Amino acid sequence: MKDKPFLTPKQEKVLNFIRKRIGERLPPTIREIGEELGFKSTGTVRDYLKALMQKGLVRRMNSKSRAIELTERASFNKIPIIGTIMAGKPNLAYEEIQGYVDADDLFLGRLGFDDVFALRVKGDSMIDAGILDGDIAVIKKRPDANNNDIVAALLDNNEVTLKRLRNKAGKFHLEAANANYPPIFEEFKVIGKLITVIRKY
Amino acid sequence: MKDKPFLTPKQEKVLNFIRKRIGERLPPTIREIGEELGFKSTGTVRDYLKALMQKGLVRRMNSKSRAIELTERASFNKIPIIGTIMAGKPNLAYEEIQGYVDADDLFLGRLGFDDVFALRVKGDSMIDAGILDGDIAVIKKRPDANNNDIVAALLDNNEVTLKRLRNKAGKFHLEAANANYPPIFEEFKVIGKLITVIRKY
DNA sequence: TGACAAACCACACAAATGTGTGGTAATATG
DNA sequence: CATATTACCACACATTTGTGTGGTTTGTCA
Known part of the structure; x- marks a missing residue:
């Protein structure tokens, strides 16, 4: 199913233009x-629209x-909620989407939503x-981050966790914001940086 | 300036229909x-649009x-940020709007935005x-609230504060969520109930 | 080679949509 | 009373926009 790309490059351009205009x-x-x-x-154009409709x-x-x-x-204005952090490795594909957060403006400013x-x-x-x-933690995908940023990180056991990134003598580790949790010194990979938190009562 | 209403009833209906459609x-x-x-x-219709444009x-x-x-x-999709809580009495008119939060969907569901x-x-x-x-605290206007709800309340000194509502033996008071702040037993009026918190990093 | 699909173009036409002019009637304003 | 203003309607017309038919070219697959 993924051998042939889901969208041809041109189809994607058409879709992106429609997204942009709707966003505007x-x-x-x-x-x-x-x-x-x-x-x-x-x-x-009608041929393209037909293709996009069929898909x-x-x-x-x-x-x-x-x-x-x-x-x-x-x-484009919906940020997919792709999983529950700490509950395993979220699949960055569309299979595990639990819902959507509307990101239209929401004080995120205009982001490239591709990576949020x-x-x-x-x-x-x-x-x-x-x-x-x-x-709800809104994350911007980035492989890097700065000291003290809160990041979503992928641990060796394939779990994703939200922690504060710390730099101690040139070496990075992860710190919880809760004294009951020890810092994490094992290997990890930064997936992205926390940019917004939303809580609903 | 407010003796004559800003919009005639019909103009308001036209505007609301446009809002509704744009929302859809x-x-x-x-x-x-x-x-x-x-x-x-x-x-x-053009006459009405002209009027709305002029306004x-x-x-x-x-x-x-x-x-x-x-x-x-x-x-309609923008919730006005009408003031800073704790910094005095927010004026519920349009004069003090600091900005807008996009509420299009944002997990608020479809609310009656009139009172948010x-x-x-x-x-x-x-x-x-x-x-x-x-x-950013998103508040739904309500004169009442339940025990343990977090509410925006108007104090006697005309300050607005965000606190947890507590019911002790039939008498309501306000409690901070910080041991350094004492509970508030003075008179207050509940303005509304906290429904969402948004934090931007 | 033949069949087929993707990726285009040209046009004609119909339907949807915006513009503009010129009204009428009621009510308020000075 | 004269003059605005609000609140409409009727149409004619120009544009914009969507639909539909019939192509060409290129590349893939069998």
């Missing part, structure tokens, strides 16, 4: 898409102008940093 | 507005279908509840 508030017309992508015929990424209403909708799967995702926090290891069990 | 993802066409409101002429609530692009935008002031607002948290009195200085 107005879905594009067929001709606007064509103009942007350099297609000289509206028929071409379940886009919905349309007949004969209505700009009536292009993204399905939840394709939406969210995890539900499990446990109390970051409680002293004001991050509680059940909170 | 596609701004309406002129004819769709007319249909909804029972206007038989497109000219009528600074709506922006349009000429000759483009559905190209109706709400200005930030009129937007946000405050920026100042101080550490709720730190043990995981609410830190600088967090």
Whole structure:
């Protein structure tokens, strides 16, 4: 299923343009898409839209102008909640999506949403940093981070954990924000950096 | 300035319909507005749009279908941040708006946004509840609340504070989530209930 | 080689949509 | 009373936008 890419490069460009326009508030017309992508015929654009519809990424209403909708799967303004942190290795694919956080603006500013995702926090290891069990942690994917950043890190046992990154004499380790949890000195890989926490009562 | 209402009832209906449609993802066409409101002429709708534009609530692009935008002031998906909690009495009018939180979906579900607002948290009195200085507290207006709810309350000295509501032997008082702050037994009025916390790093 | 799909284009046409002019009626304002 | 203002309607018309048919080219697969 993944031997042939799900979307051709051009299809992805079309989809991204639609995402961008919807993000900017107005879905594009067929001709606007064509103009942007350099297609000289509206028929071409319709072929692309047909393909995107068949792949379940886009919905349309007949004969209505700009009536292009993204399905939840394709939406740009939804950050997928891809797993529960501490509960194992979250799969960064779409299989394990538990829901979506709307990120339209939300004080994230305009991010490249390609590299943002969210995890539900499990446990109390970051409680002293004001991050509680059940909170949504919005993470920006980055392989690096700075001292004192709170990061999502992949441990050797394939667990993902949210901890504070510390630099002690040039060597990085992870620290909980809870005296009951010891620091982690084992091998780990930084997945991304915490940028937002959302808690719902 | 407030003797004559800012919007006539019909103008408000038009605006609300536009809000609704934008919330549902596609701004309406002129004819769709007319249909909804029972206007038989497109000219009528244009008169209303002109009025809304003059009042600074709506922006349009000429000759483009559905190209109706709400200005930030009129937007439904933005929860106004109306003040800093603990820093005095927030004015529930539009004068003191510091910014907006996008609430489109954001796990708030679909609320009646009329009665939701946000405050920026100042101080550490709720730190043990995981609410830190600088967090955005999203509040749903309600005159009542239950025991143990975290509420925004108006104190006698006209300060607004975020505290946990406690019921001791039938009498309500307010409690900080920080041992350094004593409980508050003086008179207060519950403004609303905390429903969401957002923190940006 | 033949069949097929992906990736385009040209156009004609119909439907949707925005623009503009010119009204009427009721009510308020000075 | 004259003049705005609000609140509409009727149409004609210009644009924008979506639909549909019929191509060409390129590459893949059998």
